[in-house]
Amino acid sequence: MGKTDKFKKKYGIKNISEQGFFEHFFELALWNSRFVVVLAVIFGTLGSITLFLAGSAEIFHTILEYISDPMSSEQHNQILIGVIGAVDLYLIGVVLLIFSFGIYELFISKIDIARADGDVSNILEIYTLDELKSKIIKVIIMVLVVSFFQRVLSMHFETSLDMIYMAISIFAISLGVYFMHKQKV
Numbered sequence: 001m002g003k004t005d006k007f008k009k010k011y012g013i014k015n016i017s018e019q020g021f022f023e024h025f026f027e028l029a030l031w032n033s034r035f036v037v038v039l040a041v042i043f044g045t046l047g048s049i050t051l052f053l054a055g056s057a058e059i060f061h062t063i064l065e066y067i068s069d070p071m072s073s074e075q076h077n078q079i080l081i082g083v084i085g086a087v088d089l090y091l092i093g094v095v096l097l098i099f100s101f102g103i104y105e106l107f108i109s110k111i112d113i114a115r116a117d118g119d120v121s122n123i124l125e126i127y128t129l130d131e132l133k134s135k136i137i138k139v140i141i142m143v144l145v146v147s148f149f150q151r152v153l154s155m156h157f158e159t160s161l162d163m164i165y166m167a168i169s170i171f172a173i174s175l176g177v178y179f180m181h182k183q184k185v
Contacts (some may be wrong), residue, residue: 008137030050037107041100048096055089058082066110077153084150095136145173 007057019027062082069075105111105126126132157163 009171034107037103041104041108044096044100044103048093048100051089051096055086055093058086058089062086081150081153084146084153088096088143088146088150095139095143098135098139099132102126102135106132138180141177145177148173166170 059082062079065082066075066079101111106129107143128133152166154164155162157166
């Protein structure tokens with residue numbers, strides 16, 4: 001008995017001749033239904049490109065505003081808000097790219113062109129849905145941190161209690177990021 005035959009016997013895999021017509025047809029259709037994932041890959045990638053373009057437009061708009069009035073002190077705050085907003089869009093775009101790569105590789109095929117030279121990027125090293133989820137969670141947490149920072153820049157503090165709340169929020173986020181890196185999420 002060959003190695004392939006032992007594998008088939010161990011896992012109960014039947015040859016086509018051992019299956020009935022309906023069973024074979026159903027399993028073939030079920031297996032090929034995984035290609036519906038291509039829709040998520042295509043639209044995830046298009047969404048990512050859209051977010052990268054929107055982030056670039058945000059920075060371009062910020063540059064144009066700065067050129068029109070470079071000395072305004074309010075302008076400096078608006079520059080930071082614009083650039084941080086763009087970084088936020090870029091990070092969400094990265095989430096969509098990682099998602100697209102990951103589900104393509106998990107459900108369809110390895111991206112051969114990326115592996116051709118033998119130097120595989122670590123973003124493509126996704127072997128399970130848990131690994132994909134972990135990579136996406138890390139980037140989403142960074143998106144939340146950047147979004148929080150952007151909101152803090154546009155806040156107007158009216159009381160000392162507002163300052164205390166902001167300090168507590170920054171401490172909580174810092175603590176969360178510390179534990180995330182400590183646990184290797």
